[in-house]
Amino acid sequence: MQLTITQLYEKMRANMGPSGWWPADSKEEIIIGAILIQNTNWRNADRALTLLHNTTGLVPDRILALPPEKLHDLVRPAGFYRNKSRALVSVLTWLAQGNYDYPAIRQRYGAHLRQELRALHGVGPETADVLLTYIFDVPTFISDKYARTLFTCLGVTGLTDYRSLARRCTLPASFTPAIAQDFHGLIDEFGKVYFHPLTKFQESFLAGDTLAL
Structure with missing residues (x-):
């Protein structure tokens, strides 16, 4: 057929x-998971997610306050830990500028939201589309x-x-x-x-x- x-x-x-889907307790967990899962399997990403959760509660401001070396250690099980740590800082810093108000951020950028996401370090086309779909409620x-x-x-x-x-x-x-x-x-x-x-x-x-x- x-x-x-x-x-x-x-x-x-x-x-x-x-x-x-996406199995998570918060949008922040989805954001962090979407970065950690890049170029690895969920088992490895979940190990890093658990470490981050145990240390910061996945509170973005607490993640951003971590010394780079500590963040590297927590992200390391997901692989590419330097790049993913930098991506986490880039994305969370950008979201913090919008006070993590996802509807307001979507409204501010409108049709240019995907372009803004792609400009962030570590956000490729797949991660951008995941964020559009699961964080900003843009059907993609x-x-x-x-x-x-x-x-x-x-x-x-x-x-x-x-x-x-x-x-x-x-x-x-x-x-x-x-x-x-x-x-x-x-x-x-x-x-x-x-x-x-x-x-x-x-x-x-x-x-x-x-x-x-």
Whole structure:
């Protein structure tokens, strides 16, 4: 069956239930987690997140007050600790300038918000889209590796990197922030089950479907 983006989401939701993504207790935890997860697995990122939580309670101002060497030690389990520490300081400092008032920050920058996020150290296109979707409630499609793998399995060709899918896939206007968040979570949960190994996709409820993109 050929599916639209909306039909794909509805089929995944019907078969999998709500994703519950992003699993976190606060938006600040999502922000920090989105930086720590870069170029590593969740186990390593979670180790660093736990250390930061135990030391600072994930309170941004307490993280910013840490000496650089201490922050490096806490971030180290996530790898690339110098770059990620710098990214945390950059993003949290920028948010502090807006008093962590996410709706107000969104309103201030409007259509230029993604550009502002990309200008921050350590914020690539995927992290920017995660922050737009989960922090600023801007429904955005996150073209991560699981999404590219899924869409390739559904017959979409030429998906070589993040931009190759991001420029081709925009969410329908009917997608609310909650739906966009859930859709990303469902894709990643689907990938964990059916892409290891990739041949397991043929056992999934999407086997035989294609995507109209």
